[in-house]
Amino acid sequence: MDTEKRVMIAFALSFAILLIWRIVFVKTPPPPSKPAGASQAVGQQAAEKPAASQLPVAPKIPVSEGKEAQDITVENSLYRITFSTRGGVITSWVLKKFEDAGGKPLNVIDPAACKQLGYPMSIRTPDASLNQAANQALYVAQPSATSIQAPATLEFTYSDGRIQVQKRFTFGTDYQIHATVSVARDQQYVPAQVAWTGGFGDHSLPEDAEIAQTKVAYQKEGNLETVDQSKIKEEMRVTGSLEFAGIEDRYFAGIFFPESKEADFNAGQETWTPENWKEKEPPKAAYVALGSTAAQPLSFRLFVAPKALDVLETTQPPLTGLVDFGWFSVIAKPLFLAMRYINDHWVHNYGWAIVILTIILNMALFPLKLKSIRSAQEMQRIMPLVKAIQDRYKQYKFNDPRKARMNQEIMKLYQEHGINPLGGCLPMLPQLPILYGFYESLETPFEFRHAPWILWIKDLSMPDNSHILGLPIPILPLIMIVSMFIMTKMTPMATADPAQKRMMTIMPLIFGLMFFRLASGLVLYFLTANLVGIGQQMFINRFITPKQQALAAEKTAGAKAQRA
Numbered sequence: 001m002d003t004e005k006r007v008m009i010a011f012a013l014s015f016a017i018l019l020i021w022r023i024v025f026v027k028t029p030p031p032p033s034k035p036a037g038a039s040q041a042v043g044q045q046a047a048e049k050p051a052a053s054q055l056p057v058a059p060k061i062p063v064s065e066g067k068e069a070q071d072i073t074v075e076n077s078l079y080r081i082t083f084s085t086r087g088g089v090i091t092s093w094v095l096k097k098f099e100d101a102g103g104k105p106l107n108v109i110d111p112a113a114c115k116q117l118g119y120p121m122s123i124r125t126p127d128a129s130l131n132q133a134a135n136q137a138l139y140v141a142q143p144s145a146t147s148i149q150a151p152a153t154l155e156f157t158y159s160d161g162r163i164q165v166q167k168r169f170t171f172g173t174d175y176q177i178h179a180t181v182s183v184a185r186d187q188q189y190v191p192a193q194v195a196w197t198g199g200f201g202d203h204s205l206p207e208d209a210e211i212a213q214t215k216v217a218y219q220k221e222g223n224l225e226t227v228d229q230s231k232i233k234e235e236m237r238v239t240g241s242l243e244f245a246g247i248e249d250r251y252f253a254g255i256f257f258p259e260s261k262e263a264d265f266n267a268g269q270e271t272w273t274p275e276n277w278k279e280k281e282p283p284k285a286a287y288v289a290l291g292s293t294a295a296q297p298l299s300f301r302l303f304v305a306p307k308a309l310d311v312l313e314t315t316q317p318p319l320t321g322l323v324d325f326g327w328f329s330v331i332a333k334p335l336f337l338a339m340r341y342i343n344d345h346w347v348h349n350y351g352w353a354i355v356i357l358t359i360i361l362n363m364a365l366f367p368l369k370l371k372s373i374r375s376a377q378e379m380q381r382i383m384p385l386v387k388a389i390q391d392r393y394k395q396y397k398f399n400d401p402r403k404a405r406m407n408q409e410i411m412k413l414y415q416e417h418g419i420n421p422l423g424g425c426l427p428m429l430p431q432l433p434i435l436y437g438f439y440e441s442l443e444t445p446f447e448f449r450h451a452p453w454i455l456w457i458k459d460l461s462m463p464d465n466s467h468i469l470g471l472p473i474p475i476l477p478l479i480m481i482v483s484m485f486i487m488t489k490m491t492p493m494a495t496a497d498p499a500q501k502r503m504m505t506i507m508p509l510i511f512g513l514m515f516f517r518l519a520s521g522l523v524l525y526f527l528t529a530n531l532v533g534i535g536q537q538m539f540i541n542r543f544i545t546p547k548q549q550a551l552a553a554e555k556t557a558g559a560k561a562q563r564a
Contacts, residue, residue: 067085067138068138069084069085069086069138070084070085070141070146071083071084071085071091071146072084072085072141072145072146072147072148072154073146073147073148074148074149074150074152074154074169074171075096075147075148075149075150076149076150076151076171076172076173076174077096077173078095078096078097078173078174078175078305079093079094079095079096079175079304080092080093080094080096080105081093081094081171081177082094083141083154083156084119085138085139085140085141085156086136086137086138086139087119087122087134087135087136087137087139088121088139088141088156088158088165088167089118089119089120089121089122089135090109090119090120090121091109091111091114091119092107092109092111093107093108093109093120093304094106094107094108095108095252095304095305095306098306098450099450100202100203100204100205101202101204101205102204104204106202106252107203108200108201108202108252108254108304109198109200110198110199110203110285112272112274112275113197113198113199113203113272113274113283113285114197114198116272116273117197117198117270117272117285117287118135118195118197118198119197119198120195120196120197120198120254121167121179121181121194121195121196122134122135122194122195122197123135123165123181123183123192123193123194123195124192124193124194124195124289124291125183125190125191125192125193127190130163130183130185130190133158133160133163134158134163134165134183134192137158137160137165138158139156139157139158139165139167140156140157140158141154141155141156142154142155142156142157148171150171150172150173151170151171151172151173152170152171153168153169153170153171154168154169154171155167155168155169156168162185162186163183163184163185164183164184164185164187165181165182165183165184166180166181166182166297167179167180167181168180168181174315175303175304175305175311175315176301176302176303176315176316177301177302178299178300178301178302179194179299179300179301179302180297180298180299181194181297181298182296182297182298188295189295189296189297190295191291191292191293191294191295192291192298193265193266193289193290193291193298194256194289194290194291194298194300195287195288195289195290196246196247196254196256196287196288196289197270197285197287198272198285198287199214199247199285199286199287200214200247200248200249200252200254200286201214201248201249201251201252202249202251202252210250212249212250213228213229213230213249213250214229214247214248214249214286215227215228215229215247215248215249216229216232216236216245216246216247216267216286216288217244217245217246217247217248217253217255217322218238218242218243218244218245218246218265219242219243219244219245219318219321220238220240220241220242220243221241221243222243224321224322226248226322226324227267229269229284229286230269232267232268232269232286234268235266235267235268236266236267236268237264237265237266237267238264238265238267239264239293240264241261242258242263242264242265243257243318244256244257244258244318244319245258245265245267245288245290246288246303247267247286247287247288248307248322250307250444250446251306251307251446251449252304252305252306252307252446253303253304253305253307253319253322254302254303254304255302255303255304255316255319256288256290256300256301256302257300257301257302257303258290258292258298258299258300259299259300259301260292260294260296260298260299262292262293262294263290263291263292263293263298263300264290264291264292264293265288265289265290265291266288266289266291267286267287267288267289268286268287269284269285269286269287270284270285270287271283271284272284272285303315303316303319306446306449307319307322307323307446308445308446308447309323309336309340309445309446309447310340323444323445323446324444325437325440325441325444326440326444327436327440328433328436328437328440329440330437331433331434331436331437331441332437332438332439332440332441332444333441335357335434335437335438335441336441336444336445336447338357339353339354339357339441340353340447342356342357343447349451349452349453350447350448350451350453350460350521351451351452351453351454351457351460351521351524352453354442354460354521354524354525354528355524355528358438358525358528358529358532359528359532361434361438362528362529362532362533362536363532365430365431365434366536368428368430368431369428369533369536370536370540370544372428373491373537373540373544374544375419375420376491377545378417378419379419379421381417382413382414382417382419385413386410386413389406389409389410389413390406390410392406393405393406438522438525439522442460442519442521442522442525443461443519443522448460448461448519448521449461451521453520453524456475457476457520457524459520460519460520460521460524461519461520461521462519462520463516463517463518463519463520464476464477464520464523474516476520476523476524476527477512477515477516477523478512479527480512480515480523480526480527480530481508481509481512481513483527483530483531483534484508484511484512484526484530485505485508485509486530486534487508487530487533487534487537488504488505488507488508490534490537490538490541491537
């Protein structure tokens with residue numbers, strides 16, 4: 001196999017390996033090691049607290065009178081949050097501008113999981129009886145209205161004479177709420193945590209869907225870390241200089257911003273059993289719990305929102321790091337920003353933004369492609385001469401010293417014709433980081449979620465799930481494979497080996513099959529690139545190749561004259 005063809009195959013395989021590595025072996029830092037006795041973290045805090053005379057005294061709350069539980073809804077233009085006076089917890093958090101995979105308003109809380117594991121804003125302490133009282137008691141709500149329009153403040157209080165809990169929430173017009181939670185026994189504050197339990201995100205997706213996988217995210221001393229839920233085998237704990245911590249999936253995040261430097265948090269996963277569950281392994285739901293090393297009220301901000309760059313940039317700049325563009329972020333992020341600009345200012349359709357940016361990139365890279373094709377044509381022209389040299393040495397084994405003379409003769413032939421054996425491949429290598437950067441720029445951003453293109457393509461972030469006569473037939477990937485076959489047929493190959501030609505013919509099929517389950521936006525990029533490439537190849541064959549062939553004939557005649 002000639003050198004150029006090896007590099008071409010290596011080029012294709014490199015991108016395939018990068019894709020497979022990105023999909024299967026996504027690099028995720030390990031969770032922090034569990035400190036000794038970490039599961040009793042809150043209990044240790046309680047044991048280390050100062051004497052009672054040194055602690056701040058909690059204000060006395062009247063004993064709560066038993067009533068029936070009721071729901072209280074708070075909403076603005078962005079969210080609708082439902083609280084229950086049973087436990088003073090959040091039972092529903094609907095982001096009003098977004099739909100789940102089933103087309104319903106997106107509720108980032110899973111009611112089925114939370115029914116077993118507890119709801120967000122539940123209390124956690126080392127005292128099981130205190131937890132039971134704090135999370136199952138009926139709270140008094142102020143105001144008592146069942147429907148509240150933000151901006152507003154909602155407070156829940158509970159007291160049985162000894163144990164008293166206060167939860168105060170302040171709502172504005174953005175995605176963020178402010179909260180202060182305190183737990184006291186005999187008017188002495190108790191170290192406690194506020195938990196987000198039961199998982200997070202779009203729970204209508206299949207559990208094994210990649211975009212549904214949840215992560216724990218936190219930033220400490222300026223360093224952002226994310227840990228896959230599946231990698232948390234034991235409860236993890238992070239203390240000291242905590243800037244924020246929370247839970248996320250690919251497109252949404254729920255983040256706690258503690259207002260105390262003494263904040264810490266725990267995270268893990270808990271098993272629960274859905275109704276009519278028949279699988280061997282029950283699912284696990286992630287949780288995070290924010291607390292404080294001091295026995296005092298816990299104040300924090302809670303931000304639940306899409307991980308859209310424009311939202312994060314304007315409301316929570318520290319969270320922009322949650323939009324992870326991967327290894328090639330230096331390329332991927334500018335590519336995404338360019339697509340966002342094209343969408344916002346020109347076409348208002350991310351599908352057409354992908355098409356336009358792909359055309360621009362391919363036209364910008366056309367000089368490199370032209371140089372590569374010219375070199376390939378030069379190689380193809382002298383292949384009969386190369387083959388003649390190889391035939392003279394084919395009887396010798398690979399390690400025979402005479403094989404070295406064969407290579408020397410071939411290199412001399414290249415020099416006589418002014419050909420670089422890697423000239424057809426090296427100009428194309430800069431496209432590899434751009435190609436992978438484009439992959440990351442299409443896979444990561446929230447903006448492509450549920451973004452339509454045309455006709456049957458309703459979501460650029462998902463694979464093409466189109467059906468024909470009731471059969472699942474991914475039309476867009478099939479069109480892309482056809483375009484790749486056409487490209488292969490039109491592009492000159494610097495080889496006469498039938499085996500290599502067959503391999504290059506089936507490569508579009510092998511490569512195309514990889515895209516059946518990838519995002520439609522990425523397939524659209526490749527399809528557009530292929531169509532532009534076909535147009536460029538037609539231009540080359542019509543205007544460039546005839547001139548190249550005439551020049552090559554002159555060079556061949558000159559070389560023969562020199563040998564004579």
